Amino acid sequence: MSSYGRPLIVNDRLTTRCFDLQRVPAPVSGSLARVKDLHGRQSPARQRRTVPASVATVTDERSSAGVGAEGAADDAADADSLVDGRLATLGEATQAASELVDASERIVVLTGAGISTDSRIPDYRGPQGVWTRNPEAEKQATLQNYLADPEVRRRAWRNRLDSPIWAAEPNRGHFTLTQLEARRKLHLLITQNVDGLHQLAGSNPDKVVEVHGTVREVGCMSCTYLVPMQKVLDRVRLGEDDPECPDCSGILKSATISFGQSLVAEDLHRAQLAAEACDLLLAVGSTLAVYPIANAVPIAKSTGSAVVIVNGSPTEMDELGDVVVRGSISDVLPLIV
DSSP states (O other): OOGGGOOBOSOOTTOOSSOOTTTSOOSSOSOGGGOSOTTSSOOHHHHOOSOOHHHHTHHHHHHHTTOOHHHHHHHHHHOOEEETTEEEOHHHHHHHHHHHHHHOSSEEEEEOGGGGGGGTOOOSSSTTOHHHHOHHHHHHOBHHHHHHOHHHHHHHHHHHHTOGGGGOOOOHHHHHHHHHHHTTOEEEEEEOOOSOHHHHHTOOGGGEEETTEEEEEEEESSSOOEEEHHHHHHHHHTTOSSOBOTTTOOBEEEEEOOBTSOOBHHHHHHHHHHHHHOSEEEEESOOSOSTTGGGHHHHHHHTTOEEEEEESSOOTTGGGOSEEEESOHHHHHHHHO
């Protein structure tokens, strides 16, 4: 029996560096090796992973045209994005990324905490991230500690009452991604976030996979009890500091995946199929440091798909990006999509 009534894989502590096909039961028939192109043909983006030469060589053309020293210095200061592995200005990178989006037919989006920071939800591993500033908090965020220590649970419930998530609203980044659905280009949106802001922005829940669960629901660790988070928070407000399951008296926990807790097999399998079948993988607001889901990037790359990475700081997979756009997600994502 799984937590929250969903099938789970064996505990992998979020550190496995690949999707483990031996441990994930396949909910659909057929070999994964054959899932290459849902349309039975190559799309423009899969045929052409590199960006147009007119974009990739713009810096060289500027030099040959005699751009002044002052202009060159300004460009150099802005050139912290990448196009085909070469330094590029923000404008060059967003143009190149936009052209790849236009040429694609089946886009898989992978989002991390960075897309929600403009909604005033702090990220975890960024320069001002929750765990960057307090590494001990990351160590305490384990399923074992939560289950074993009633005080950890009491503190967790108190923190949930004042979580910034309840006041947060989707930002331009979330709303921009809904345009991919309107353009009939979105194949799947895989998110590492638990805040539910993609759905609040209008993303079709059927096209969203929340690989780390959702904070908007509460599940029992012993049975299939599953209810909206606010229903349990109302009990906490009335004085219950460690609310129990009303069905079996088991421990209640937010329907998120903690360190040491198993991931949902169906979600991982669906994400892997999408990464193998897409013609463009767009990673937004993730350091691409948490596995196994970060492995969607090299999986997509290995099939010949284009990879675009959008983040405010370098990621662990920038070398795999055909285009790497570094800037404010709310500002640059609308220019790309």
